[in-house]
Amino acid sequence: MSDIDLREAVMAKALELQVMGETAPRYARDQVNQPMINNWVEAMGDSLSRYTQGEAPPAMAQVWTMGGLNPQRDPNDPLHSMMEFLTEQGFTAVLGTNCEQTYERYLRVGEQLSVTTVLDSVVGPKMTGVGEGYFVTTKSVWRVEDEVVATMLFRVLKYRPKQADANAVDPTKVLRPAINRDTEFFWEGTRQGELRLQQCGSCHELRHPPGPACPSCGEFDRTFVVSSGVGRLFSFVVHRYPAVPGKQLPLLLGLIELDEGVRMVAELVGMGPEDVEIDMPVQVAWQRIDDSLTLPVFERRS
Amino acid sequence: MSNRLSGQAAIVGIGATEFSKESGRSELQLSVEAIGHALADAGLVASDVDGLVTFTMDTSAEIAVGRELGMGDLRFFSRINYGGGAACGTVQQAAMAVATGVADVVVCYRGFNERSGSRFGQVSSWANAQVNTNGLDNAWSYPAGLSTPAATVAMQARRYMHETGATSEDFGRVAVADRRHAANNPAAFFYGKPITLADHQASRMIADPLHLLDCCQESDGAVALVVTTTERAKDLAHPAAVITAAAQGSAPDQFVMTSYYRPNIGIPEIGVVGRELWRQSELAPTDIATAVLYDHFTPYVLMQLEELGFCGVGEAKDFIADGAIEIGGRLPINTHGGQLGEAYIHGMNGIAEAVRQVRGTSVNQVDDVQHVLVTAGTGVPTSGLILSR
Numbered sequence: 001m002s003d004i005d006l007r008e009a010v011m012a013k014a015l016e017l018q019v020m021g022e023t024a025p026r027y028a029r030d031q032v033n034q035p036m037i038n039n040w041v042e043a044m045g046d047s048l049s050r051y052t053q054g055e056a057p058p059a060m061a062q063v064w065t066m067g068g069l070n071p072q073r074d075p076n077d078p079l080h081s082m083m084e085f086l087t088e089q090g091f092t093a094v095l096g097t098n099c100e101q102t103y104e105r106y107l108r109v110g111e112q113l114s115v116t117t118v119l120d121s122v123v124g125p126k127m128t129g130v131g132e133g134y135f136v137t138t139k140s141v142w143r144v145e146d147e148v149v150a151t152m153l154f155r156v157l158k159y160r161p162k163q164a165d166a167n168a169v170d171p172t173k174v175l176r177p178a179i180n181r182d183t184e185f186f187w188e189g190t191r192q193g194e195l196r197l198q199q200c201g202s203c204h205e206l207r208h209p210p211g212p213a214c215p216s217c218g219e220f221d222r223t224f225v226v227s228s229g230v231g232r233l234f235s236f237v238v239h240r241y242p243a244v245p246g247k248q249l250p251l252l253l254g255l256i257e258l259d260e261g262v263r264m265v266a267e268l269v270g271m272g273p274e275d276v277e278i279d280m281p282v283q284v285a286w287q288r289i290d291d292s293l294t295l296p297v298f299e300r301r302s
Numbered sequence: 303m304s305n306r307l308s309g310q311a312a313i314v315g316i317g318a319t320e321f322s323k324e325s326g327r328s329e330l331q332l333s334v335e336a337i338g339h340a341l342a343d344a345g346l347v348a349s350d351v352d353g354l355v356t357f358t359m360d361t362s363a364e365i366a367v368g369r370e371l372g373m374g375d376l377r378f379f380s381r382i383n384y385g386g387g388a389a390c391g392t393v394q395q396a397a398m399a400v401a402t403g404v405a406d407v408v409v410c411y412r413g414f415n416e417r418s419g420s421r422f423g424q425v426s427s428w429a430n431a432q433v434n435t436n437g438l439d440n441a442w443s444y445p446a447g448l449s450t451p452a453a454t455v456a457m458q459a460r461r462y463m464h465e466t467g468a469t470s471e472d473f474g475r476v477a478v479a480d481r482r483h484a485a486n487n488p489a490a491f492f493y494g495k496p497i498t499l500a501d502h503q504a505s506r507m508i509a510d511p512l513h514l515l516d517c518c519q520e521s522d523g524a525v526a527l528v529v530t531t532t533e534r535a536k537d538l539a540h541p542a543a544v545i546t547a548a549a550q551g552s553a554p555d556q557f558v559m560t561s562y563y564r565p566n567i568g569i570p571e572i573g574v575v576g577r578e579l580w581r582q583s584e585l586a587p588t589d590i591a592t593a594v595l596y597d598h599f600t601p602y603v604l605m606q607l608e609e610l611g612f613c614g615v616g617e618a619k620d621f622i623a624d625g626a627i628e629i630g631g632r633l634p635i636n637t638h639g640g641q642l643g644e645a646y647i648h649g650m651n652g653i654a655e656a657v658r659q660v661r662g663t664s665v666n667q668v669d670d671v672q673h674v675l676v677t678a679g680t681g682v683p684t685s686g687l688i689l690s691r
Binding site for chain 1: 423424425430431432433437438440441442443444445446447448449450453456457458464507508509510555560562563567
């Protein structure tokens with residue numbers, strides 16, 4: 001499903017639930033009663049005398065209609081339905097963001113409460129610090145018979161966790177190589193799909209990494225050859241921590257001994273940690289980052 | 303080659319701050335505090351100091367340190383490059399300065415908030431961005447993603463395992479020894495917290511084959527060392543830790559942490575240091591009662607034992623078996639707990655421990671210590687010392 005199709009599907013579901021309107025009233029298991037009030041004010045450290053004289057704290061509104069230890073889900077509850085739908089679409093995580101309660105009056109011992117819920121709004125997709133998601137807001141209303149005694153706006157963020165998104169790594173964030181006039185030929189080569197190895201124009205010794213002088217004969221006569229890109233794995237690392245800019249973890253890193261006889265560090269691609277072994281045959285491939293940088297990577301050679 | 307440095311200078315004072323994860327004060331203050339403690343330990347005062355040496359990486363300039371401590375004229379200042387490889391090199395600089403009369407009393411110091419401030423264990427983006435040859439060198443590894451100290455060492459460790467048959471458990475024995483020693487050291491961050499080999503094996507992978515417990519701590523703190531001539535040391539508070547040998551080393555085709563292009567990708571730079579230490583001291587590995595081997599990552603301790611000649615190539619895994627590197631063993635190492643157990647102060651806390659072993663004041667004192675060998679960070683151009691009674 002494309003991003004646009006997905007948004008339309010979410011909004012269609014939201015509309016479907018909104019037009020259903022308020023749920024049927026769900027009644028509190030018990031009437032407002034003194035023993036429960038006593039427990040609450042004790043836990044809260046609230047010593048107002050009115051709570052021992054037949055009135056209940058307004059903030060207990062939600063307490064009276066709690067589902068108990070093993071709540072029966074109301075199949076028509078729009079919050080539950082909307083959350084389930086978003087989970088199916090990959091927005092698996094949830095974060096409570098707002099809870100605003102309004103109290104109309106004190107409740108009195110002996111009153112029978114009921115609650116209804118309606119889907120107020122679904123807003124999104126929004127990119128947040130924890131990931132992309134939808135803000136789902138429901139409105140609950142508590143009544144004694146037909147009199148509204150308390151309301152609540154409840155908002156959650158239902159989101160797709162960032163870490164779970166394989167595409168969240170931005171390859172353009174890789175650390176850029178420092179380049180000078182001794183090394184620019186190599187990076188010019190990678191842009192053209194050539195793995196260039198410095199060769200001394202005088203004694204023909206190959207060398208990587210490159211430099212201005214030949215360590216073997218001392219000449220500054222630099223040329224290069226284009227490597228076959230074929231070699232074997234001399235050693236490797238499975239990097240698991242910490243995060244590396246532009247790279248997906250675990251990151252497989254190889255020290256490749258090319259058939260020409262020089263070694264090179266590169267990312268290993270197209271394989272998992274369990275597939276890697278020393279002496280494994282490998283060949284070069286290219287990871288184009290952008291116009292200015294292409295990195296050599298290596299894959300298994302069959 | 304002549305041998306005119308051996309025995310001419312000594313470490314006469316050691317000082318440190320507490321070792322923590324959050325010092326709550328500036329790096330300059332840490333160094334100033336440690337230097338104050340070291341001078342008090344030596345029975346000297348700030349006005350006696352006329353030379354200062356630290357690491358290129360240190361953020362506190364010699365002149366800032368001198369100002370805070372009210373020092374007078376400074377006649378010698380020097381800095382050593384290559385991260386933790388500098389540690390013993392600072393003492394070598396100080397020893398050469400006092401031995402030649404360029405300075406009388408030189409303080410070596412290193413202080414940082416390496417845990418609460420800039421953490422070395424994270425991706426070292428700054429190292430890749432340096433506008434110098436080190437930055438150019440890193441272009442051959444960092445863009446590929448090989449960009450943390452642990453990962454660069456893991457590349458060598460994997461090859462070492464392949465070539466020698468050493469296992470992760472063998473690396474773990476270093477961690478167990480360090481933490482056993484730290485458990486007995488009230489100054490250690492991991493005081494009272496020994497680990498087992500099973501703990502090591504169960505710790506999470508950081509850069510396979512390195513587990514978390516193969517990696518040293520990240521720490522806040524500072525250490526300072528006072529160096530003067532052996533002659534002057536005779537009048538001071540503590541028995542001198544005589545600098546019998548002091549060496550630096552880098553090997554052919556050397557890089558910083560990524561010397562992957564020479565035939566053997568081990569740590570021959572510490573072999574260079576070792577050969578020079580034996581030459582200057584006219585000692586052999588069998589003369590060393592205890593050693594402080596720089597333990598930023600456990601595999602390097604095995605490789606150092608081989609490069610320094612304590613055992614043959616590929617034999618370190620056998621050398622360290624059966625508690626040989628623990629207190630009571632044939633070569634106890636890192637009796638302060640090392641950088642895995644005590645703290646990571648870039649190797650300077652290890653030199654302080656070597657001084658305590660020579661003085662006979664270590665919490666894990668080894669019997670009959672005549673000579674202690676200390677190394678600095680390897681995988682980079684490095685350094686070493688032999689300190690003697």
